[in-house]
Amino acid sequence: MHTLELNLKHSPLPLMIQKESLEAAQADYKKVTEALTSGGLVVLEFTCDQVTDKHISVVSSEIAAVQLYEKSGTTSASGRPPGFFSLVPDEAK
Numbered sequence: 257m258h259t260l261e262l263n264l265k266h267s268p269l270p271l272m273i274q275k276e277s278l279e280a281a282q283a284d285y286k287k288v289t290e291a292l293t294s295g296g297l298v299v300l301e302f303t304c305d306q307v308t309d310k311h312i313s314v315v316s317s318e319i320a321a322v323q324l325y326e327k328s329g330t331t332s333a334s335g336r337p338p339g340f341f342s343l344v345p346d347e348a349k
Contacts, residue, residue: 257276258275258277258278258280258325258327259274260274260275260284260285260302260322261322261324262288262314263319263320263321264318264320265319271312273302273312276306282324284302288319291319297316299313300313300316
């Protein structure tokens, strides 16, 4: 199962869309990135393969980040896979 995670501006909880095939997940990821680079207001609609009656529509200008990952056995204690982080070294004094 592949998960597309959308992080929205002003919202601490991400929207998650699960796709069975990598191709479908990559197509949705590409749809999001193209909407973000276009700069216009685009309404993106998604469906979830795991919860078949789950439909999500979001305005592209409200998306802060998008992440695509494969659901596997390597999840953290919270049940979520590790995401991206930034490690900034302390300035030398």
